Amino acid sequence: MPGLFAGDIIGFLVSLVRIVTRKGRARRCSGWRETTATIVSVSWRAQLTFPRPEAEIAYTYRIDGGLYGGVDTKPFCFQSSAKNYASRCAQGDSLIVRVKPGEPEISIVLDADQIKTNESTTNPRVSH
Numbered sequence: 682m683p684g685l686f687a688g689d690i691i692g693f694l695v696s697l698v699r700i701v702t703r704k705g706r707a708r709r710c711s712g713w714r715e716t717t718a719t720i721v722s723v724s725w726r727a728q729l730t731f732p733r734p735e736a737e738i739a740y741t742y743r744i745d746g747g748l749y750g751g752v753d754t755k756p757f758c759f760q761s762s763a764k765n766y767a768s769r770c771a772q773g774d775s776l777i778v779r780v781k782p783g784e785p786e787i788s789i790v791l792d793a794d795q796i797k798t799n800e801s802t803t804n805p806r807v808s809h
Contacts, residue, residue, distance in 0.1 A: 695733050700756050710789045713779035718742035718751070718788070720774045725767035727760045734763035738770055742778055744785045751778065753790035 718740040727734040734757040741750045757763040770776075777794035781787040 700758070706789065707791045707793070710779050710781070711791065711793075713781055713789070714744075715777055715794065716742050716744050716780055717775050718778045718790075720770055720772055720776060721750070722772060723767050723770045725760075725763040727763065734758070734760045736763045736767040736770075738767075738776070738790065740776060740778065740790075742780070742788065744780055747785060749780075749786050749788065751788040751790075755790075 719742070720738055720740050722739040723736070725734065725736040736755045736757065738753045738755075739750065740753070741748060743749075755763075755766065757766065776790060778788045778790050779794070781789075
């Protein structure tokens, strides 16, 4: 039993490091070009040893006449959070991705872009 508890703590710490790393990467990519992608699949999982829950979203996007795809793997500290995040996305939904200048095959999903998108659809601006 002590080994299982230690494994849970290690898994939690690994998830925490992955979350912080993801945030740093997001800062470096925030100036990249935005485009709309289409979700092609959504899943979530947690490993049995050293649990590291994560949600995975596969998507495609078109830019400059080309069709590209990417996968966003988002780490969580708790399985319930990964499952909840994945349940809010569905095949065919849209999301905003950032595309690296000069390398359109490299893309990233920024959480802040998704928050902006969700706010604009739930709280549309009224123009006078």
